[in-house]
Amino acid sequence: MKVAFIGASGHWKYAVNGIKTEDELQICGVSPGSKGEDISPLVHELHKDGYAPPVFDDYTKMLDEQRPDVVVVDNFFSDHAHVGIAALKRGAHLFIEKPIATTLKDLEALYRAYEESGCHLAAMHGLRYAPAFYTAWSVIRSGDIGKPRLIHTQKSYRLGSRPPFFKHRHSYGGTIPWVGSHAIDWIYWFSAKRFRSVFASHSRQGNQDHGELETTALCHFTMEDGVFASASIDYLRPETAPSHGDDRIRVAGTKGVVEVRNGDVHVISGVEGVRKLEPKDPGNIFQDFVQHIRGHKECLIGAEDSFYVTEICLRARQSADENRVVELSR
Amino acid sequence: MKVAFIGASGHWKYAVNGIKTEDELQICGVSPGSKGEDISPLVHELHKDGYAPPVFDDYTKMLDEQRPDVVVVDNFFSDHAHVGIAALKRGAHLFIEKPIATTLKDLEALYRAYEESGCHLAAMHGLRYAPAFYTAWSVIRSGDIGKPRLIHTQKSYRLGSRPPFFKHRHSYGGTIPWVGSHAIDWIYWFSAKRFRSVFASHSRQGNQDHGELETTALCHFTMEDGVFASASIDYLRPETAPSHGDDRIRVAGTKGVVEVRNGDVHVISGVEGVRKLEPKDPGNIFQDFVQHIRGHKECLIGAEDSFYVTEICLRARQSADENRVVELSR
Structure with a gap:
């Protein structure tokens, strides 16, 4: 199962901590998701943990080239929905920072993309x-x-x-x-x-x-x-x-x-x-999310x-x- | 200084506790203030403490005969205002259970009586x-x-x-x-x-x-x-x-x-x-009230x-x- 990170502005550590204990997860790429977003703390943390995923500056390019199964969305908060929609449209399950949208219009658009995708989505209510x-x-x-x-x-x-x-x-x-x-x-x-x-x-x-x-x-x-x-x-x-x-x-x-x-x-x-x-x-939130996708259990969120x-x-x-x-x- | 009690449905003990430590306060009467109100716990407590004030069944009669300086009003809550007005009209300072009125109309009437009386009034915000x-x-x-x-x-x-x-x-x-x-x-x-x-x-x-x-x-x-x-x-x-x-x-x-x-x-x-x-x-609420009336200090309420x-x-x-x-x- 391939995991991509878009952004590092909130609780991306939930996912990093979950991945560490899961051998079957591969980090296929990291990218910022907002203009001017600094993802160096994420890259640094991954290197420290022995991961060296490719770093992209355009998340749509990363999504198209790497075809991740799971995307961790964690940008400037107003970008969660847009980035999430881009990932859902490419068939990726979404582990997404809350609030998952900052306007009702964005929330509705994200919901439509979610319904059409057949993918799972969980907000980071850690x-x-x-x-x-x-x-x-x-x-x-x-x-x-x-x-x-x-x-x-x-x-x-x-x-x-x-x-x-x-x-x-x-x-x-x-x-x-x-x-x-x-x-x-x-x-x-x-x-x-x-x-x-x-x-x-x-x-x-x-x-x-x-x-x-x-x-x-x-x-x-x-x-x-x-x-x-x-x-x-x-x-x-x-x-x-x-x-x-x-x-x-x-x-x-x-x-x-x-x-x-x-x-x-x-x-x-x-x-x-x-x-x-x-x-x-109850264990790690991201592991729970992954186990839900695998059909092993109903996750808490x-x-x-x-x-x-x-x-x-x-x-x-x-x-x-x-x-x-x-x-x-x- | 003569103190009368009308009713025993709330925090009358604040006043009893205060009186015990004040030699110059005399309990000149007790009476119910609401129809069917049981004041026996108050009478019993006063007897236990060595007080044997006259017990009235009509508080207006008590007010007219005993002319208290201070009245402790503590009845069924909807009667606080009416009883308080009767006491203020006879020139007594009011130590009155909260809420001091249960309708805005009663509150206004009590306020008018207070203004006209020149007396002090404090709610039992103990x-x-x-x-x-x-x-x-x-x-x-x-x-x-x-x-x-x-x-x-x-x-x-x-x-x-x-x-x-x-x-x-x-x-x-x-x-x-x-x-x-x-x-x-x-x-x-x-x-x-x-x-x-x-x-x-x-x-x-x-x-x-x-x-x-x-x-x-x-x-x-x-x-x-x-x-x-x-x-x-x-x-x-x-x-x-x-x-x-x-x-x-x-x-x-x-x-x-x-x-x-x-x-x-x-x-x-x-x-x-x-x-x-x-x-x-900070000491007893009723003592603070009495010292305010005596002009010794500003009470907390x-x-x-x-x-x-x-x-x-x-x-x-x-x-x-x-x-x-x-x-x-x-």
Whole structure:
């Protein structure tokens, strides 16, 4: 199975880490996917790991010459969809950075290409594979906390100094789709409910010369059956914090509460009361994706989920831009 | 200084605890304030503490005969305003359970009575006096985390079995004004910003035969200067949890983050990075109120704050009832 990389602007390491442990995967080429994109960190990492794939400067040329089976798409965020379409049209399965599109129009075009291709597609919602989150999700699936009723999620990152393409909405896409997509994905994945409406807000204040990048965002979702969910999103995590991100979820259900905080899983339910669970590792996201393509298993992130969550992210951004409730009917 | 109690349906213990340590306060009477209200727990507690005040069954009679200087109002929640007005009209200072009114009309009438009385009024926002919250608020006041930009609050209670008046909106007022008022008060107090809009949701699902009581609620506030705040409110805390309530706040500012969780105060800021602070006790809420009346100090809860926070609670409830954004212009 031949794998090509287009771009190195997000979580390409998911794929590199997965390939390392898979003997039957061959890296057939790497290329930038956005104008001015620097893929040297990827090339450097591959060399370090003993890979020396051909480097292209035109990804369409690479796709036509190398005919990869799988393409890892990870460009400036607004290019995910265009590059993804080019790969799907050539029959490649897509492992694609989220948000998989930064406009609803691009999302629709990508969906059409996906439908016509017969290929698999999974967005890089890598935090489904973070052991604590996977374990908390398993608790909910077991029925231990009853029916989820109220969910709060948090994404808090250090801002640091971001590449120039983060500073423009047209290339970055916005903080709700970029940082918030993880939280929105958790809400959907944990609740197993469709979204009904969103009210969101975002602000650029305090973004330390990051142009149009939003420093803070808050989303309020109503879901099927009167389940409610919030997402608190910020780039305000201090540089002196002990980690880059502070990812959290709390789900209150009819029979208990489950939480992830600081990489730990806390549950209160049943007669046992409070417990801290040992996080279970579900394995590497890219390996899971490859095994899905091989027909060995259903991977944790479906294509439909990838499209749906991206749509909700873009609707949430629209709500924040237009300062109004956006109904989510489908 | 003569103190009378009208009702015993909420946090009357704040006042009893304060009186115990004040030699110059005399309890001149106790009475129910709502039809069918049981004040025996209050009478019992006072007897236990060595007080034997006269017990009235008509609070207006008590007010006219005993002429208290201070009245503690703590009835079925929809009666707070009416009873409060009766006390203010007789020139008594009001220590009054929150929400101080359950309709905007009652709130306006109470405000008029307050203005005409020249008396002091403070709502029982007792959680301003919870050491961890007071300490976190002091951190923000010190400027240590810079300007607050994003706030999340949580109120989670055990439901247990509530008195019958909780089951009816007309007597209970709703979960946003009752449980949520603490969270909304923190948001206002911590941010020191006026509210601009609210979008809220609430649901009665899973309320275990508690009639119209809402089990879950979620509020999304936009504040002045693009500060955003959420309040997650529920009665889903399991019976086996280690405490009745799980109160939290997290404030992310331009220079750091402060949090209260499990009674602890966590700060990340400056060169020191992560710290856990020793909570400072600001003393008893009722003593603070009495010292304010005596002119000795400014108490932590002003009358204007009490009215404003109640108004925001009622507007949030309206937003949830009507499923729309409510603008908060004043």
